Amino acid sequence: MFSIIEAQFVAPDVKKFRIVAPRIARKRKAGHFVLVRVHPKGERVPLTIADSDPAAGTITLFVQGIGKTTRLMNLLETGDYVSDVVGPLGKASEIAFYGTVVVIGGGVGTAIAFPTSVAMKQAGNHVISIIGARNRDLVILESEISAISDEVILTTDDGSYGRKGLVIDPLKELIEAGRKVDLVLAIGPIPMMRAVAEVTRPYGIKTIVSLNSIMIDGTGMCGGCRVVVADKTQFACVDGPEFDAHLVNFDVLRQRNSLYREAERLSLDKFQQDPSADLACAKEMCRLQNL
Amino acid sequence: MNSLSPKERVKIPRQKMPEQEPESRRKNFEEVNLGLELELAKREAHRCLECANTKCVETCPVGVKVKDFVQLIVAGDILAAAAKMREDNVLPAITGRVCPQEDQCEGGCILGKKFKPLAIGYLERFVADYEAAVGKVGLPQKAPATGKKVAIVGSGPAGLTVAGDLIQRGHEVTVFEALHEIGGVLVYGIPQFRLPKEIVRREVDNLRALGVRFETNVVVGKTVTIDELFQEEGFHAVFVATGAGLPQFMTIPGEHLNGVYSANEFLTRVNLMRAYRFPEYDSPLYDCRGKNVAVIGGGNTAMDAIRTSLRLGAANGYLIYRRTEAEMPARIEEVKHAKEEGVQLMMLAAPVEFLDNGSGWLKGARCIRMQLGEPDDSGRRRPVPLPGSEFEIALDVAVIAVGTTANPLVQSTTPDLKTTRKGYIAVDEETMKTSKQGVFAGGDIVTGGATVILAMGAGRKAAGSIQQYLTTGVW
Ligand SMILES: Cc1cc2nc3c(=O)[nH]c(=O)nc-3n(C[C@H](O)[C@H](O)[C@H](O)COP(=O)(O)OP(=O)(O)OC[C@H]3O[C@@H](n4cnc5c(N)ncnc54)[C@H](O)[C@@H]3O)c2cc1C
Ligand SMILES: Cc1cc2nc3c(=O)[nH]c(=O)nc-3n(C[C@H](O)[C@H](O)[C@H](O)COP(=O)(O)OP(=O)(O)OC[C@H]3O[C@@H](n4cnc5c(N)ncnc54)[C@H](O)[C@@H]3O)c2cc1C
Ligand code: SF4
Ligand code: SF4
Ligand code: FES
Numbered sequence: 001m002f003s004i005i006e007a008q009f010v011a012p013d014v015k016k017f018r019i020v021a022p023r024i025a026r027k028r029k030a031g032h033f034v035l036v037r038v039h040p041k042g043e044r045v046p047l048t049i050a051d052s053d054p055a056a057g058t059i060t061l062f063v064q065g066i067g068k069t070t071r072l073m074n075l076l077e078t079g080d081y082v083s084d085v086v087g088p089l090g091k092a093s094e095i096a097f098y099g100t101v102v103v104i105g106g107g108v109g110t111a112i113a114f115p116t117s118v119a120m121k122q123a124g125n126h127v128i129s130i131i132g133a134r135n136r137d138l139v140i141l142e143s144e145i146s147a148i149s150d151e152v153i154l155t156t157d158d159g160s161y162g163r164k165g166l167v168i169d170p171l172k173e174l175i176e177a178g179r180k181v182d183l184v185l186a187i188g189p190i191p192m193m194r195a196v197a198e199v200t201r202p203y204g205i206k207t208i209v210s211l212n213s214i215m216i217d218g219t220g221m222c223g224g225c226r227v228v229v230a231d232k233t234q235f236a237c238v239d240g241p242e243f244d245a246h247l248v249n250f251d252v253l254r255q256r257n258s259l260y261r262e263a264e265r266l267s268l269d270k271f272q273q274d275p276s277a278d279l280a281c282a283k284e285m286c287r288l289q290n291l
Numbered sequence: 292m293n294s295l296s297p298k299e300r301v302k303i304p305r306q307k308m309p310e311q312e313p314e315s316r317r318k319n320f321e322e323v324n325l326g327l328e329l330e331l332a333k334r335e336a337h338r339c340l341e342c343a344n345t346k347c348v349e350t351c352p353v354g355v356k357v358k359d360f361v362q363l364i365v366a367g368d369i370l371a372a373a374a375k376m377r378e379d380n381v382l383p384a385i386t387g388r389v390c391p392q393e394d395q396c397e398g399g400c401i402l403g404k405k406f407k408p409l410a411i412g413y414l415e416r417f418v419a420d421y422e423a424a425v426g427k428v429g430l431p432q433k434a435p436a437t438g439k440k441v442a443i444v445g446s447g448p449a450g451l452t453v454a455g456d457l458i459q460r461g462h463e464v465t466v467f468e469a470l471h472e473i474g475g476v477l478v479y480g481i482p483q484f485r486l487p488k489e490i491v492r493r494e495v496d497n498l499r500a501l502g503v504r505f506e507t508n509v510v511v512g513k514t515v516t517i518d519e520l521f522q523e524e525g526f527h528a529v530f531v532a533t534g535a536g537l538p539q540f541m542t543i544p545g546e547h548l549n550g551v552y553s554a555n556e557f558l559t560r561v562n563l564m565r566a567y568r569f570p571e572y573d574s575p576l577y578d579c580r581g582k583n584v585a586v587i588g589g590g591n592t593a594m595d596a597i598r599t600s601l602r603l604g605a606a607n608g609y610l611i612y613r614r615t616e617a618e619m620p621a622r623i624e625e626v627k628h629a630k631e632e633g634v635q636l637m638m639l640a641a642p643v644e645f646l647d648n649g650s651g652w653l654k655g656a657r658c659i660r661m662q663l664g665e666p667d668d669s670g671r672r673r674p675v676p677l678p679g680s681e682f683e684i685a686l687d688v689a690v691i692a693v694g695t696t697a698n699p700l701v702q703s704t705t706p707d708l709k710t711t712r713k714g715y716i717a718v719d720e721e722t723m724k725t726s727k728q729g730v731f732a733g734g735d736i737v738t739g740g741a742t743v744i745l746a747m748g749a750g751r752k753a754a755g756s757i758q759q760y761l762t763t764g765v766w
Contacts, residue, residue, distance in 0.1 A: 023509065023514050023515055024514060027513070027514060027515070037471060041565070041571065041572045041573060042572075042573045043564060043572075043573040043574040044471075044564075044574075068573060069573060083471070084471040084507070084508050085508060086469065086471070086508040086509075086510060086514070087510075087513065087514065088513060088514070089510070089513060216556065216559055216560065216563075216564065216574070217469070217470060217559065218510075219469050219510055219513075219536075219698065219700060220536075220537055220698055220699075220700070221536040221537065221538070221555055221559070221698065222538065222553060222555050222556035222559050223538045223540065223552075223553035223555060223556055224552075224553075224556040226547060228547055233540060233542075233546065233547065238700075251651075252547050252651075255549060255650075255651030256547065256549060256651075258549070258651075259549045259577070260575045262578070263569065263570070263575030263578070264575070266570055267569075267570050267573060267575070270570055
């Protein structure tokens with residue numbers, strides 16, 4: 001059991017958690033993720049470790065409520081527990097001095113990209129952060145990102161904050177204005193990552209994306225997270241989750257992520273009609289049963 | 292004790308295992324075999340000829356004293372039979388169910404030369420279940436505390452065996468497991484209908500009662516390295532038993548299509564994540580109801596996957612294997628059960644491509660027929676594709692069960708641990724010592740995918756040399 005010592009919403013549907021996991025806190029590097037199982041009947045969902053405090057033995061996660069498990073998790077509060085947290089998994093981001101690094105975060109991708117931005121800055125890079133959200137309320141981590149970035153550009157789909165438009169617009173402008181961009185890191189919804197890849201491809205700018213495939217074990221055992229990169233099968237959990245955007249087959253990723261759409265909808269409907277059973281399970285009941 | 296003459300003994304027919312009827316069992320996940328009653332077990336035990344030359348013991352990889360425990364059943368002292376069993380085999384309820392007895396103890400039994408061999412597996416299971424039912428598991432005595440700490444990486448049969456042996460000798464034992472449940476393949480691979488989870492849990496609880504600590508959610512190599520276990524956590528020896536969990540794909544076109552699974556994923560979703568109880572449990576699986584499912588392979592894993600698909604409601608379950616039924620490595624009983632349940636064997640065939648329905652979902656497979664050629668290094672005749680014999684089969688789900696290899700997580704983070712060409716951990720076969728001082732290894736991570744009892748045998752051997760290392764300090 002893993003104790004939640006802090007849980008607070010940072011935007012509608014996005015909750016920040018600090019969880020006690022000393023072994024993970026000690027080993028974690030930027031780019032690593034954990035798998036969380038909320039309760040004994042739950043599934044294992046991957047979540048990026050946004051930050052860690054080895055001295056306090058805690059890790060920080062940002063969870064965007066999109067389906068059953070993430071919405072259930074977002075009902076948990078300070079003092080609650082989750083059944084299982086395992087990690088740190090995946091390959092750490094390749095941190096080095098590149099020169100100018102543009103970090104693009106879309107939605108909760110902003111939180112996922114944040115630790116890498118911090119590390120890139122520490123490695124001496126000039127960091128330009130582009131934060132994208134659907135509207136003003138959904139912008140997260142603005143002050144944290146501003147604190148570590150040399151330049152920050154904000155975009156919202158509806159223009160309610162920052163620039164109106166998509167994250168690729170300022171990226172295009174930067175490149176077209178002749179700014180030397182040495183590396184682009186893009187994390188967010190699949191269409192966004194794909195669009196970024198297409199913007200940088202003609203310029204040959206090295207571009208990294210973090211692939212959010214469906215996972216179970218996170219150790220290379222099931223092969224369910226497989227993605228196609230450079231025409232080869234790779235396991236996102238151990239070979240990734242970060243890959244060269246120009247070599248990723250986004251069609252396969254999108255298609256494989258739709259595998260359980262029906263089941264996910266069923267699960268979410270059932271949960272939304274009556275979240276109490278799951279909540280009770282998460283809070284205590286299931287823990288008492290030796291399942 | 293046995294008052295029957297040899298003539299009378301061989302006249303007794305081998306007792307049949309009571310089992311669920313195929314029609315009903317293919318709709319549920321309850322155990323297929325129901326177990327022998329006391330009377331049936333005794334009758335079966337009476338068949339044993341009490342040979343002077345016990346071939347049955349020789350052919351059991353851990354040398355279970357078959358004759359002795361069977362005679363204790365004849366005498367009616369089942370608990371003593373169980374204790375006798377535990378001298379060599381710490382997980383009898385499990386091996387009695389899943390050992391390939393026909394190749395091992397029963398394969399050696401003299402009775403088998405003219406009659407049917409003694410049902411040693413059934414009897415083994417019987418004594419273990421009886422012991423558990425009367426609630427008198429003979430937990431062994433523990434030696435006084437030695438102050439030595441042993442870490443075990445992986446909680447499959449190899450790891451559990453070492454844990455059991457070393458806790459008895461007074462060491463502090465911690466088992467680290469990557470998943471959230473203890474048991475390795477016994478819980479994530481082998482299905483409920485063959486090996487109920489309660490049985491594994493029972494054995495794990497026995498170990499807990501003896502003082503073994505279990506830490507789930509620890510991926511050694513990621514969460515903590517072997518070097519850190521020694522240097523920062525004060526362990527004196529480490530036993531690596533991480534299994535051969537990496538799924539092999541076939542590298543044919545279409546393997547990424549929706550509906551194509553590795554057997555590991557398919558079985559893990561069902562067994563570990565309980566997808567067969569979705570949506571009560573959260574993890575889903577492709578809805579197999581009324582669908583055509585094929586499993587590629589011929590081992591226990593393939594059999595488990597295809598029988599699972601029938602239980603999930605598949606209309607047709609095909610087993611596609613490139614050799615013939617005679618060469619299938621699966622346990623004979625599983626093949627028999629699978630056929631009774633309606634699994635359709637497609638022998639001498641292999642897929643060459645998975646077909647896309649146009650939107651990324653599987654619609655079928657293009658297969659090629661095979662012919663058996665010369666024997667290969669495994670002694671089995673090599674399948675050779677027949678040119679021009681390609682055919683298509685309509686499928687909604689395909690499960691690839693063509694084997695697994697070593698997971699590199701521990702090896703790649705332990706630089707001084709030598710591996711074999713194929714990535715398994717290299718050990719001295721006598722002592723199970725690796726190239727790194729204090730580190731021992733055994734089970735599938737050394738041999739490649741093998742059997743439960745071989746993994747336990749390796750664990751037994753390793754426990755002996757770990758004990759020696761801990762007491763003498765000599766590497
Ligand atoms: C390496 C990695 C890091 C991630 N980091 C974060 C993070 O920091 N914060 C965050 O909010 N989200 C993160 N995600 C996404 C998060 O894992 C999914 O949103 C979550 O699993 C959805 O589960 P659900 O039950 O709420 O929704 P569901 O209704 O089950 O699914 C909604 C969507 O999530 C995807 N999904 C479903 N199950 C899984 C699964 N077991 N593994 C992966 N994806 C799945 C599906 O493709 C589907 O499109 C990350 C994903 C990956 C692979
Ligand atoms: C579906 C299936 C059916 C089978 N049926 C039979 C049968 O009927 N009869 C039979 O005799 N054999 C059968 N086998 C084979 C048998 O199960 C294996 O040979 C045996 O389980 C190997 O035991 P092990 O202890 O070496 O490893 P495993 O049982 O594989 O256990 C290894 C454990 O280590 C954990 N692990 C891996 N890496 C790490 C890490 N880095 N850190 C921490 N933990 C880690 C894994 O999660 C796993 O729990 C079957 C196998 C499968 C897959
Ligand atoms: S452990 Fe396996 S091989 Fe040995 S006697 Fe028991 S069933 Fe037979
Ligand atoms: S070989 Fe068969 S008959 Fe002989 S002792 Fe062993 S089990 Fe009994
Ligand atoms: S999640 Fe199972 S192999 Fe990656």
